[in-house]
Amino acid sequence: MVEEIPLSRPDIGRDEERLVLEVLRSGRLSQGPFLEEFEELVADRAGCRHAVGVSSGTDGLLLVLRALGIGPGDEVITTPFSFVASANVILMVGATPRFVDICPSSLNLDPKLIEAAIGPRTKAILAVEALGNPTHMDACAAIAGRHEIPLIEDCCEALGTTHKGRRCGSFGRAGVFGFYPNKQITTGEGGMIVTDDERLADACRSLRNQGRPIPRRGEPGPHGPNGPHGPRGLGTWLAHERLGYNCRLSELNAAVGVAQMRRLDDLIAARQRVARSYMSRLMGREELILPTVDSETAMSWFVFVVRLATGWGREERDRIIQSLHRHDVGAANYFPCIHLQPYFRELFEYAPGAFPIAESVSSRTIALPFSTQMTEREIGFVVQTLELMIEREGMGR
Numbered sequence: 001m002v003e004e005i006p007l008s009r010p011d012i013g014r015d016e017e018r019l020v021l022e023v024l025r026s027g028r029l030s031q032g033p034f035l036e037e038f039e040e041l042v043a044d045r046a047g048c049r050h051a052v053g054v055s056s057g058t059d060g061l062l063l064v065l066r067a068l069g070i071g072p073g074d075e076v077i078t079t080p081f082s083f084v085a086s087a088n089v090i091l092m093v094g095a096t097p098r099f100v101d102i103c104p105s106s107l108n109l110d111p112k113l114i115e116a117a118i119g120p121r122t123k124a125i126l127a128v129e130a131l132g133n134p135t136h137m138d139a140c141a142a143i144a145g146r147h148e149i150p151l152i153e154d155c156c157e158a159l160g161t162t163h164k165g166r167r168c169g170s171f172g173r174a175g176v177f178g179f180y181p182n183k184q185i186t187t188g189e190g191g192m193i194v195t196d197d198e199r200l201a202d203a204c205r206s207l208r209n210q211g212r213p214i215p216r217r218g219e220p221g222p223h224g225p226n227g228p229h230g231p232r233g234l235g236t237w238l239a240h241e242r243l244g245y246n247c248r249l250s251e252l253n254a255a256v257g258v259a260q261m262r263r264l265d266d267l268i269a270a271r272q273r274v275a276r277s278y279m280s281r282l283m284g285r286e287e288l289i290l291p292t293v294d295s296e297t298a299m300s301w302f303v304f305v306v307r308l309a310t311g312w313g314r315e316e317r318d319r320i321i322q323s324l325h326r327h328d329v330g331a332a333n334y335f336p337c338i339h340l341q342p343y344f345r346e347l348f349e350y351a352p353g354a355f356p357i358a359e360s361v362s363s364r365t366i367a368l369p370f371s372t373q374m375t376e377r378e379i380g381f382v383v384q385t386l387e388l389m390i391e392r393e394g395m396g397r
């Protein structure tokens with residue numbers, strides 16, 4: 001027997017510990033040098049000029065919508081097949097999510113359907129790299145460009161991925177990463193907005209910090225002579241130009257982020273090894289559809305999600321997940337459709353069948369344990385257990 005195999009597990013090393021201690025001993029726990037370095041590392045990796053660290057991926061998306069002035073009366077086109085946060089933020093600013101069905105192979109927004117859904121109230125496209133797959137993000141950018149509306153790239157699941165030579169994070173007016181412990185890198189909690197648009201970046205910096213004015217380049221920040229933490233302690237700290245939030249990323253979290261970013265290439269290589277191993281072990285099984293990665297994509301792999309072939313149903317899928325749990329194998333139904341969550345159904349009167357491809361896909365997915373530290377033995381055990389469960393379900397049909 002193998003020990004419990006969790007669905008995901010963060011990869012935290014000695015450097016993460018060392019840098020967190022350094023922050024604790026420095027006395028500077030917010031808005032310090034680690035935040036700046038973390039922002040530079042992520043901006044560089046995403047191929048963008050500016051990066052703004054925030055307290056979560058959800059907050060990053062929320063600030064981008066606010067900074068773009070999207071609010072009541074506006075529509076934002078988005079996908080029903082994603083983690084719920086990508087649509088929640090549209091509700092949070094008082095705008096209306098306009099869901100569009102997905103493409104059955106990439107599981108991302110179907111570009112043809114986006115074009116048909118754009119109307120006079122459409123103020124943005126919020127596209128997600130679902131399960132980390134960037135396919136069609138370039139098409140989304142082209143459509144947004146033609147209609148002169150911003151593309152917001154929810155790249156929370158795609159840090160380090162490239163598609164047709166472009167880096168995830170750089171496709172839209174702004175991209176947003178998330179650093180929850182199951183993502184490619186983690187800061188415990190955290191997120192980052194990336195953009196080439198300096199005014200948008202400044203607006204987000206102000207919004208994350210209670211609407212305070214942005215220090216001009218070269219001007220000392222909160223730790224300078226007039227800052228709240230400086231010797232004279234006042235300055236612009238209590239000046240507020242707009243209704244802001246507190247979405248700052250603490251220096252402790254930023255230090256973890258710096259350590260993780262410094263070894264991002266190794267973390268990605270380890271994820272690719274696990275994905276390759278799953279692929280080769282599961283290939284050729286007619287009951288399963290494996291993740292599709294097009295030839296122009298270098299994936300950093302957020303999760304490893306298989307789905308049962310067409311013809312299998314939700315009950316069988318749910319029983320397989322439960323049986324995996326009974327064998328101490330982590331598994332999950334990534335993702336239930338957003339439009340069928342109770343408050344979305346109530347608000348917009350969606351009924352099952354509204355987005356048939358997203359619904360059909362989401363009823364058959366199984367996320368398998370996935371982390372940098374998985375051994376070949378563990379991967380083998382997961383595959384063997386999954387195959388056994390599928391066989392049992394198949395016999396009952």
Ligand SMILES: *Cc1c(COP(=O)(O)O)cnc(C)c1O
Pocket residue numbers: 055056057058059082083085086128154156157178179180190191
């Ligand atoms: C993780 C994730 C988010 C939210 O990130 P948090 O840091 O958990 O707020 C948003 N969108 C997608 C697609 C995600 O996977």
